[in-house]
Amino acid sequence: MPNPARLRAAALTATAVTLSVLLAGCGGGTQEDDEDLTKQKLSWKSCPAPSEAEGGGAAPSPLPDGDAWQCATMKVPLDWNHPKGDTVGLALIRAVASGAADRRIGSLVFNFGGPGGSGVTTLPAFGQDYAKLRTRYDLVSFDPRGVGRSDPVECLDDKQLDRYFQQDATPDDRAERTEFVDSTEKFNAACEQHSKKILPHVRTTDAARDMDLMRQVLGDEKLYYFGISYGTELGGVYAHLFPRHVGRAVFDAVVDPTQTAEQSSLGQAKGFQLALDNFAADCVSKAEGCPVGDTAEDVKARIARLLKDLDRTPIPGVFPRELTETAATGGIAQALYSKDFWEYLTEGLEQAYDGDGRVLMVLSDALNGRNEDGKYSNITAANVAINCADDKPRYDTAYVKGKLPEFRKASPLFGDYLAWSMLSCTDWPVAGAADHPDVSAPGAPPILVIGNTGDPATPYEGAGRMVNALGKGVGVELTYKGQGHGAYDSKNRCVQNAVDGYLLDGKVPAAGTVCS
Secondary structure: OOOHHHHOOOOHHHHHHHHHHHHOOOOOEEOOOOOOHHHOOOOOEEOOOOOHHHOOOOOOOOOOOOOOOEEEEEEEEOOOOOOOOEEEEEEEEEEOOOOOHHHOOEEEEEEOOOOOOOHHHHHHHHHHHHHHHHOOEEEEEEOOOOEOOEOOOOOOOHHHHHHHOOOOOOOOOHHHHHHHHHHHHHHHHHHHHHHOOOHHHOOHHHHHHHHHHHHHHOOOOOEEEEEEOHHHHHHHHHHHHOHHHEEEEEEEOOOOOOOOHHHHHHHHHHHHHHHHHHHHHHHHHOOOOOOOOOOHHHHHHHHHHHHHHHHHOOEEOOOOOEEOHHHHHHHHHHHOOOHHHHHHHHHHHHHHHOOOOHHHHHHHHHHHOEOOOOOEOOHHHHHHHHHHHHEOOOOOHHHHHHHHHHHHHHOOOOHHHHHHHHHHHOOOOOOOOEOOOOOOOOOOOOEEEEEEEEOOOOOOHHHHHHHHHHOOOOEEEEEEEEEOOOOHHHOOHHHHHHHHHHHHHOOOOOOOEEEO
16 A cells, blocks of 8 residues: 555645535657757647546636646656667646746746646646746646656556555454555556556656756756655755756755655654644634544544444445545545645544545545546556655565554554555565665755644654755755645745745745744
8 A cells, every 4th residue: 555645745636626526648759869858849739638647637727817728748768877768758737927028037847746746737726826926937847757647657457446445554464464465566566567667767866857857948047946745855856966957946845855764654654643633623622513522532532443443344435435444544644634624524524423434535535546437547656656766675564563563652543554555665676766865955056945833744844854954055944833734835925925035036034934
């Protein structure tokens, strides 16, 4: 079972769309020997409807001012060690700057996280949030290699994924552990069978080199960048590889670059437990009362009993599937990514206590990239492929069993779930690159690093460690005292004013600035 926290909020858009329903071409090729990919000209056209791997749905609607989103394909080398060989087509999307031409700074490139999230579908969903930034930038995002429309990693088909996500991801005995390990091995083998060519080339260092080529093809001397969640790791790796090419960069919802996969999972167990604590406290503080518990401890105790009951006897979910313990845990985790979804979590819990698991299953489906038509995006496949290509450690069953007490102490609710997810890369066909990414960037200009004290998926401490890892004089930390995954999209004016002032006018906030 892929680590749900490491999907990092790429599925938030799908959550909102799918809940509203329930509750209410790019390809590879061969580069000509004399072709200089830095000289390629992008052919911007009207955007097609998202592919199945991007999550499906309708083509993006025009911007509020009537301007249309534009899409193009950019060629990048499949193997950066052999840049004259086969190529991958990266899907790009942009909204042209809305302000005066003489005020335009360049392109502002977004990566919204995952890893495995489609920027081509996510940027239009949140585009209005960046209207002020668009006054001086073309807003640009992309599907990284292996993601969405950019030579997507493919593993299991839709029916197989339905069964895969129904498995027990918190095995309690030898038989369940054997079944869990077998299922993980079959998933990984399917990835190798269907995507063997791309798997060795989806590392974050590959994506960073793609972004530097993108910078050149877009015509910018420097990369202007907004990275969210895993996008902060990608931005840090870019800054390490190309410190002199960094223009202005914002890292929001910051990945701790000093941690191994195990340390990251343990940190996320603590982070999701903190978010659950905050949800429970918020629920019981409401004047109208909390329908899922009388006290914060009662809320959490009832959730724990629900999961224990579901482990024995699932309840009806989204027909014909049942809500299992695993699906419910994933749904709860997904709702904790944003305070905006806490009301859905309350509703989902209330219904589940009455034997109706639909809302929690819809939340779980969004986490896993499943839409209401039963089609899956490739977010899970890409997430596993990128993480396993990046992360060197490989864990076995005995190791995870030995770590369970530590994970359970970190989170009684999410500990087992996140501990067992460490087996995702066991027997992966490609060796992992390193214990953790190198983001040291001496010579880079100031990079704004934003940490959210209530972030469940990328705990607050990671922001400070990113600042230290970037090096003296590079990282500038801003703290947001809030809830949810990320700060800028919380609509907090203090955060938005700091980011806008930096990206638009080059005004670097004072280090240690606090917004609440």
